[in-house]
Amino acid sequence: MNSQTSNLSLTENITTIIRPPYFYISGFTGIPHIKYYYVFLSLVYIVTLMGNTFVMFVISMDRSLQSPKYIAVFNLALTDVCGTTAMVPMLLDMFLFNRQFISYNQCLTSHFFVVIFHIMQSFNLTILSYDRLVAICCPLRYSMLISNRSIFQLTGAAWVLAVLVVLICIGLITRLSFCGSVVINSFFCDHYLLYSLAAPCSDVLPNRVMSNLIPCLVLYIPMIFIIASYICIIHALFTITLPQDRHRAIKTCTAHLMLVAIYYLPMNITYLFVSFIPSNIRILNLSLTSVLPPMLNPIIYVLKTEEFKVSAKRLLKRVAQRAVGPLMLTSRTK
Template sequence: MEFFNSAFGKNITFVRPAYFIISGFIGIPNVKYYYVFLFFVYVVSVVGNTAVMAVICLDHNLRTPKYVAVFNLAFADLFGSSALVPKVLDIFLFNHHHIPYNDCLTFLFFCYTCLSMQSLNLVALSFDRLVAIIFPLHYQVKVTHSSMFALIGSFWLFVIIITLIAVCLLTRLSYCQSVVINSYFCDHGQIYKLACNDTTPNNVIGRLLPLLILWLPLVFIVCTYLYIGYTLSKVATVQERVKAFKTCTAHLSLVAIYFLPILVTFTMSANIHPNARIINLSLTSVFPPMLNPIIYVLQTQEIKVSVRKLFKIRKSQISVKK
């Protein structure tokens, strides 16, 4: 952080507050019912993602490159939910609205890292579907464990670095007026807009983050499926196209659940009440981690078969003990 501070000049005194105040849900009627809902969503997310990770670890048939990406998505969902929801409930349910300066930046780092990784993980899964459908004979060569680990590792490195840059740039800001963050967590945009010195670098990184983490991955995924559809329309029969797209239903559902609420919220943000915008944004953060494991269990044949097999093994072990 000292590197970032020194880059903007020597002998600069930064006015850093002792704490920030998170005020996002304050003033929303009957909001305690929403906290109960958030707790329920979090419990389902933890149970569902832990179950998916356990099934992939226990079943050797699921230790394929595709399920490396699915495991990583479940891990990012679990980690992201655990970084966000318990802290949100602690802040608003127990009136701990004052969050220390360093704790707030740490909170921001982990939330942004995990939410960003969810988006990029969908890119990894779309790459898997592209190669599996368009180049099936080369799938075993192109999509290997090493290539998938390298792809996911590079995504983790990228989101950690860009989020760390955003956090470090916040440390050069001075706060001489309000320290009230009008959001449900330590939101990067809400924090740097409170500063009273030059926020140009923060504004630049604030514009880059959605571009790199949301829009470019979405464009890649859309182009991937357009290419898949175009190629199949040229060489495949109707039955083959339906069969190919059935293998993509789980991934397409994840993409829709992650990106559609964000697109709707950002498109309508100017026309909706600030309280409604905060609720919508919080839902876009907590819903995908809850629904992703449910979708994969219900729509992926390999996982359904694996779950049935594990239950049969467990049932037989219990009967033998009796």
């Protein structure tokens, strides 16, 4: 009798996790003229690859740009390339060729790469903000507080934190059972939508807590730090007596401020008004906020940063001379 009771209690304590063989990504289904949007995404992806690759090439080839600020810019460009590559080709493959069924493991893998690079965009902008804060508010201590080593350490810590956050989310997903719908009403495997599907037959409270914690950790806290740093920067600008020095300090912040606005404003609108935005508009807006900042970041830096423009022109001129030199020598010998 006792053995039967113990066996029964053991059986009751065993929880069976139901994992579906696949999910269905509904994505942009039902949105009119969506194929034009796919063409737009393809162009955005090409421009993103070309622009960010050019930024990384110039920084890696010009020693004058291998400074703490441009190490952070290089990491931002690398993150932009990897983030769009993790999202756009998969998205185009899904919806152009009707491959909207994605396996359970592929879904979690896609979630890992899309989210981690999205988080790193926010962290990179925060590191750049810290660099500008020290450069303008504490110029005499800049070389002491900011160095290539310290930027590498900050960037490494940001990567570790981003990986931990995403792995915790994936770990919380793997403990859920999916006994109902497998339709994800988005264009990728979003954590919120995944645990919402499991809500009828699983305890999703830890997932809900994590879902509320992540925006605070990777979006709002960095944004608050950036706002606070620019309040300090504005205060420091009023103490600069020479107009040319003040103008130069403002110019160094303009490009970064534009990057911050392009990334944080649409993201905040999406998250704050998610319950008021129709589903299709929300999906389009979220996809645009994921692909447009990586495309615009290198364009802004090329156009707004004089130091980078000078280095880029010098490097392109040197490359052109190396390419034209052998041709001119060959024509002379003939």
